[in-house]
Amino acid sequence: xxxxxxxxxxxxxxxxxxxxxxxxxxxxxxxxxxxxxxxxxxxxxxxxxxxxxxxxxxxxxxxxxxxxxxxxxxxxxxxxxxxxxxxxxxxxxxxxxxxxxxxxxxxxxxxxxxx
Amino acid sequence: xxxxxxxxxxxxxxxxxxxxxxxxxxxxxxxxxxxxxxxxxxxxxxxxxxxxxxxxxxxxxxxxxxxxxxxxxxxxxxxxxxxxxxxxxxxxxxxxxxxxxxxxxxxxxxxxx
Numbered sequence: 522x523x524x525x526x527x528x529x530x531x532x533x534x535x536x537x538x539x540x541x542x543x544x545x546x547x548x549x550x551x552x553x554x555x556x557x558x559x560x561x562x563x564x565x566x567x568x569x570x571x572x573x574x575x576x577x578x579x580x581x582x583x584x585x586x587x588x589x590x591x592x593x594x595x596x597x598x599x600x601x602x603x604x605x606x607x608x609x610x611x612x613x614x615x616x617x618x619x620x621x622x623x624x625x626x627x628x629x630x631x632x633x634x635x636x
Numbered sequence: 637x638x639x640x641x642x643x644x645x646x647x648x649x650x651x652x653x654x655x656x657x658x659x660x661x662x663x664x665x666x667x668x669x670x671x672x673x674x675x676x677x678x679x680x681x682x683x684x685x686x687x688x689x690x691x692x693x694x695x696x697x698x699x700x701x702x703x704x705x706x707x708x709x710x711x712x713x714x715x716x717x718x719x720x721x722x723x724x725x726x727x728x729x730x731x732x733x734x735x736x737x738x739x740x741x742x743x744x745x746x747x748x749x
Binding site: 525564566577614616618625628 | 688735
């Protein structure tokens with residue numbers, strides 16, 4: 522299994538630009554999570570989907586952030602317009618809904634730098 | 637909502653010494669508990685998990701954790717630290733009935749030669 526795939530691995534952009542982060546969950550997983558990690562705030566849950574449906578987006582910091590999951594094998598996290606304080610590592614994780622106590626499998630992350 | 641508290645943002649041990657990383661959960665109903673490790677510039681990797689089977693859970697790389705309901709704790713231990721154990725460790729919890737995982741603030745482990 523290829524694991525959770527995220528692209529790009531690194532993104533450097535200028536303030537005001539649109540940024541799109543991409544995630545492909547593990548095949549067969551039907552729950553997908555987006556996290557943000559910074560030194561100041563640690564690991565924060567931004568939003569998660571079950572069966573492609575957003576369940577909880579209360580962690581999305583502002584309207585500048587949006588996430589979509591058009592199908593079971595692809596999700597995007599978009600920031601428009603980007604700001605320097607959005608600089609962080611963004612992780613995508615996936616898991617199965619069936620069963621109990623299923624762990625999440627994390628991707629390698631996208632390191633975003635907004636200048 | 638469930639939460640976990642990790643005591644100590646930074647733990648330093650000598651190589652070969654015991655590793656003890658502390659985690660306490662807040663719940664009246666035993667949740668599902670996890671320990672993850674994050675090496676520099678990598679994603680989180682599962683070390684072990686507790687799902688109400690055995691209270692002593694063994695994981696990868698020689699780590700283990702014991703679920704203690706009376707103390708609402710799930711501390712992570714390793715008898716002998718190795719230099720390669722230097723990383724950040726996260727305790728996490730899932731409430732029964734949903735799949736929303738909540739992470740602790742993390743503990744950075746340093747191993748001195």
